Amino acid sequence: MSHTLEANAISYAYEAGSDVLRAVNLSVHGGKITGLVGPNGSGKSTLLRLLCGLLRPQQGSVMLDGRPLAAFSGKERARMIAFLPQSVNPAFSLSVFEVVCLGRYPYTGVLGALRGQDLEVARRCLRDTGTEELHSRDFMSLSGGERQRVLLASILAQEPRLLLLDEPTSALDIHHEAEVFELLRRLAHQGYGIAVVTHDLNLAAQYCGALILLSQDHTVLASGSPGQVLTEDKLSAAYGAVIRVGTHPFAGTPLVAAQPMGGAQ
């Protein structure tokens, strides 16, 4: 069965009077990758927090398979939706394998004991993200990109149906970034529904079935296929800068570049 997470006209303000999101509609479907793009501070991370129930919208509703998200228990929800935040700061050091095993929490009882099956899942997730060789390393000693891949493994260990990923590739080199997006594509083929925040518009154009473009005034400026969203006028309006769009040399998707202020070419 394919699962759907839907946000209906949700609005949110951390402090009364200054909305961070206004009347946003969005849906995450099993089998599809939805990209969330927009300038810094436009509310992308906030939107993900709302979608996974860490924050409750002040207006509108978030529904998981037609049922209000708030009606799910914490662990029940975590077995359906996994959330990867933009950054983590562990208070103590754990090995990579321990970090991935933490992902099994929604399946454990009060004592948090792991069964053989949980360890098996954790190992598989390390393989899927190409991080097996980091298995025994101290998580804190990893490079930024290695950390992100291990974190992705630990999120996958939740065996969710829907993934909400906040800039999962911000620290990755171009090769690993493409690898992660390839992994996301494979996961989508297996039926996962994925929402991913990214600043890499070119990869978003290649891999996402749909894009949501948030603007500096905290509303959805455009949504639809990459070709519909990634146009010069929409992007220039959203980012408040001159943005040029061409065509990707071999993918054929839009290719986006910002033109520096005053840099006449």
Added chain:
Amino acid sequence: MTRIRYSVIAAILMLSLLIVVASLVFGTESLSMLQAWREWRAQTPLYEAPTLSILLTQRIPRTLAALLTGAGLALAGCSFQALLRNPLATPYTLGVASSGALGAWLAFILMDAGWIGGYFLGAPSVQCFAFLFAGADTLLVYLLASRKTRTSPSVLLLAGVTMGMLANSGIMLTRYLAAPERLMMMDRWLMGGVDVLGYKPVITLLAGVAPCAVLLLAQAAKFDQFGFSAEVAAGRGVHVGRLQVLTFLTGSLMTAVIVSEVGPIGFVGLIIPHSVRVITGPRHTLLMPLSVVVGGAFLCACDIAARKLLPGETPIGIITTLIGGPFFLFLLMRRKFTDWEM
């Protein structure tokens, strides 16, 4: 690796058991367990059975009090450290213990003056006041150090230490105001001691420590998640707000009951979790239960020293501080400063 770890843990458990037995045997005079057993078998009346009577009315309650106190303080230390994501948070560095002690003393003074009775808000006044003060301290320290999204560890500790100093000067004031015949008892209590007689204090300790300990131990897996990342934890279904409130309340309550019964005994909540972490690693599912055992055994050992070190009784609080203080300085020397930039 894990096999070594488990053998070390097994060795620790054995050692703890030995310490408990030693705590029953050694004292002003050493007791023969065999003799006590013979007296028990012969069903000698207690007043004719000196060994059995010392064992039953002194050694066993005293050992139990030491175990409960050590276990409770170590677990409170673990829990505060987990919650505040800081290895230096303990009932003492946060001022909780001193505030509890101040509350307990205030209750004594008010009872002496006849302003309140033995019970207050339905609980024994001393414990109740200790808890109110300890809880108020935790809350205040936490609020002072919290900003919208994060808690500053350094502000937290500075606020905690300051609150502790304020509470201590409050204790000095109550000492100054107290009736002269109270002073002797007060000073003795302030140095801490588990030299209880009979089972009443033990029952109070048990009633305060056991339920809180069970509740806190049940949070171990959540502390693992929370320590890794509050946001990831929330995403996995840990109710972070609930976890914080529950830990603050139970941690303060447990500390308050202990302090009001045996006085402020410093450093247990700091050195035990730190030492145990070296063996178990940072995962709370192992760290917390083992800290309970080691904390209990450690205080038992300190109490044996308190009985044997000097003629008469050495206050146990002095012993734990003499061990804990240098240990703490050692930690300060050894740790990389970056570890604390959390």
